[in-house]
Amino acid sequence: MKAPHSPGLWTMAWLKLRANRVGMSSLAVVLGFGLLVVLAQLGLLASDWQREVATPFAPPHWVGPSTDSEEIQTQSEGSPVLDISAVDPLAPQYETWARQAAQVTEVVTQKATTRALGADRIGRDVLAKAIKGAQVSITVGVAAALMATLIGTLLGALAGYFGGVIDDLLEWLYNVFNSVPYVLLIFALAAVFKSGPMARVFSNGIAPVVIILSVVGWTGIYRLVRAEYIKHRGREYVRAAEAIGVSHLARMFGHILPNVSHVVLVQLSLHVVSFIKAEVILSFLGLGVSMDMVSWGTMLSEAQTELVLGKWWQLVAATGFMALFVTAFALLTDALRDALDPKLR
Amino acid sequence: MLTYFLRRILQMIPTLIGVVLLVFFLFKYFGGDPAEILGGLQATPEQIESIRTELGLNEPVPVQLWMFVTKVVTFDWGSSWATREPVLEIFKSRLPATLTVMIPILLLEVVFGIVAGMAVAYVRGSLTDRAVMIVCTIAMSISFLVYVILGQYVFAFQLGWFPVQGWSSSLTTNLIKFAPLPVFLAVAVSLGPYTRLYRSFFLDEINQDYVRTARAKGVGESRILFVHVLRNAMIPILTNVATHLPSVFIGSFLIEVFFSIPGLGREVYTAVNRSDYPVIEAVTVYLAVLTMAINLLTDLLYKVVDPRVVLK
Numbered sequence: 001m002k003a004p005h006s007p008g009l010w011t012m013a014w015l016k017l018r019a020n021r022v023g024m025s026s027l028a029v030v031l032g033f034g035l036l037v038v039l040a041q042l043g044l045l046a047s048d049w050q051r052e053v054a055t056p057f058a059p060p061h062w063v064g065p066s067t068d069s070e071e072i073q074t075q076s077e078g079s080p081v082l083d084i085s086a087v088d089p090l091a092p093q094y095e096t097w098a099r100q101a102a103q104v105t106e107v108v109t110q111k112a113t114t115r116a117l118g119a120d121r122i123g124r125d126v127l128a129k130a131i132k133g134a135q136v137s138i139t140v141g142v143a144a145a146l147m148a149t150l151i152g153t154l155l156g157a158l159a160g161y162f163g164g165v166i167d168d169l170l171e172w173l174y175n176v177f178n179s180v181p182y183v184l185l186i187f188a189l190a191a192v193f194k195s196g197p198m199a200r201v202f203s204n205g206i207a208p209v210v211i212i213l214s215v216v217g218w219t220g221i222y223r224l225v226r227a228e229y230i231k232h233r234g235r236e237y238v239r240a241a242e243a244i245g246v247s248h249l250a251r252m253f254g255h256i257l258p259n260v261s262h263v264v265l266v267q268l269s270l271h272v273v274s275f276i277k278a279e280v281i282l283s284f285l286g287l288g289v290s291m292d293m294v295s296w297g298t299m300l301s302e303a304q305t306e307l308v309l310g311k312w313w314q315l316v317a318a319t320g321f322m323a324l325f326v327t328a329f330a331l332l333t334d335a336l337r338d339a340l341d342p343k344l345r
Numbered sequence: 346m347l348t349y350f351l352r353r354i355l356q357m358i359p360t361l362i363g364v365v366l367l368v369f370f371l372f373k374y375f376g377g378d379p380a381e382i383l384g385g386l387q388a389t390p391e392q393i394e395s396i397r398t399e400l401g402l403n404e405p406v407p408v409q410l411w412m413f414v415t416k417v418v419t420f421d422w423g424s425s426w427a428t429r430e431p432v433l434e435i436f437k438s439r440l441p442a443t444l445t446v447m448i449p450i451l452l453l454e455v456v457f458g459i460v461a462g463m464a465v466a467y468v469r470g471s472l473t474d475r476a477v478m479i480v481c482t483i484a485m486s487i488s489f490l491v492y493v494i495l496g497q498y499v500f501a502f503q504l505g506w507f508p509v510q511g512w513s514s515s516l517t518t519n520l521i522k523f524a525p526l527p528v529f530l531a532v533a534v535s536l537g538p539y540t541r542l543y544r545s546f547f548l549d550e551i552n553q554d555y556v557r558t559a560r561a562k563g564v565g566e567s568r569i570l571f572v573h574v575l576r577n578a579m580i581p582i583l584t585n586v587a588t589h590l591p592s593v594f595i596g597s598f599l600i601e602v603f604f605s606i607p608g609l610g611r612e613v614y615t616a617v618n619r620s621d622y623p624v625i626e627a628v629t630v631y632l633a634v635l636t637m638a639i640n641l642l643t644d645l646l647y648k649v650v651d652p653r654v655v656l657k
Contacts, residue, residue: 322488
């Protein structure tokens with residue numbers, strides 16, 4: 001006789017999540033952003049965000065073109081050309097230069113006066129920047145969260161599973177990291193990455209921010225995973241595995257890890273949100289992603305000065321994109337936690 | 346009680362040693378060469394060499410570590426690399442500004458958090474509750490930066506109710522003129538997360554049997570909330586306040602940067618930009634000590650708040 005099939009944890013969690021309307025719609029938004037990030041990463045979307053496609057501070061379409069066009073007027077009227085060929089020692093060169101100049105075809109790009117979400121100070125499209133910024137900010141958040149989760153889970157598993165000296169040592173490490181306020185730890189690491197040998201290794205890109213955030217952020221995950229491992233290491237299934245000669249490593253990661261993975265997953269998604277917020281603040285302060293990249297944080301730092309001039313669209317675009325993603329991700333995390341919580345079943 | 350206290354103090358020592366080692370080796374092996382930072386780009390090799398000798402960088406690493414420990418213990422960190430101001434002076438002169446802003450922020454945050462959290466928890470499950478929770482979630486998803494940028498623009502730049510930024514040497518002027526806008530913005534931003542968190546603390550208590558018993562014997566609703574429930578919810582609230590307390594001393598560096606408040610947070614931020622290592626090292630080590638002291642104090646306070654707690 002066959003035993004009745006009972007659905008696994010993940011199947012049941014998925015069924016519960018599917019019944020949650022808020023959870024499913026936020027999942028859709030998060031997946032939409034995920035698609036955006038992948039397309040931007042592949043260069044299919046917003047790859048030309050650095051091109052100056054519009055006039056400076058071109059407003060969004062629905063606001064209509066800017067009325068004060070004095071700046072453009074002054075540019076087109078050049079000063080009258082004086083004929084100084086009689087005294088100019090370079091006069092014989094005039095002809096060659098004229099010929100060379102004729103070879104260069106000048107492409108006059110028609111600069112748009114309005115864009116979908118407006119343009120920034122040098123005429124870059126704000127929508128493209130917001131998409132590119134989403135790619136950078138979300139990549140940083142997810143990568144840092146993955147790395148922090150990896151560190152936290154690994155150390156938590158070691159401490160909780162083995163106990164004894166290893167646990168004491170890791171607890172000491174945890175206490176050390178935990179006793180330094182995290183803002184200061186971030187600052188200390190940022191200072192080191194700014195002027196130390198690491199600055200040369202990771203001269204550009206997002207690696208420094210990812211490393212800083214994950215080195216600072218692993219402690220919470222470590223603590224929870226360690227507690228779970230302490231709870232599980234004496235359970236019957238682990239003892240049974242031990243009895244049939246399963247190795248330590250296989251017991252830790254083959255047997256116990258799947259049983260605590262729901263804790264890890266919820267922590268992972270909680271950290272994505274907080275790391276994205278942290279990246280935005282770090283990039284705003286100039287301690288985040290490198291200068292030639294755009295993230296929601298660098299957009300906000302540009303928007304701060306633009307706002308004083310009354311150009312509000314970059315602020316709105318960066319805020320809107322970030323708020324939508326973070327809200328959706330936070331709601332998804334809540335739904336995920338409800339779906340995975342064994343106590344609520 | 347005394348043995349508990351002494352044992353906790355002893356337990357701090359290894360952690361403190363860890364923090365000192367962490368900071369020392371972080372800057373020693375991952376930081377830039379102090380001589381090059383101090384000497385600047387135009388420095389000749391001889392100048393670099395003399396700075397190295399002066400800072401003791403040519404000594405063996407254990408000797409350097411010992412010099413670092415001496416700095417920590419004697420509070421003598423020398424002077425800042427960027428401004429030549431003694432590091433200890435920086436602490437003394439910047440801390441008052443930070444505290445002027447941060448103490449009102451912390452007090453108001455907690456008071457508003459308790460009131461809002463309790464109010465929402467009392468009407469749990471209702472439309473108001475759900476609406477407030479949705480507003481909180483959305484409000485929390487907007488970056489802190491946006492609130493400060495917009496708040497400064499609207500209330501200071503456009504409406505002119507407050508000065509855009511600034512600071513004075515008089516405490517009363519600071520409190521009346523310069524602190525209100527930063528304090529208001531910081532409290533407004535924290536209202537979302539605090540309401541959510543404190544609501545969950547109160548919800549844990551509000552369904553307990555003792556609440557039902559109190560109702561059954563005819564205790565008034567306000568007495569139930571403010572005496573019975575609040576007293577029991579004090580433990581998680583205290584923990585929460587304790588975790589935020591160290592940040593009172595470092596200050597909301599963002600607030601200080603935005604409003605040009607000469608506080609400790611802004612000082613550390615500029616130190617990072619100027620690679621001013623002594624300032625960062627000193628602040629990190631001493632705030633770690635302070636954090637540990639606050640944690641111990643919190644654990645002692647648990648006993649005051651809840652006599653059932655046994656310190657062991």
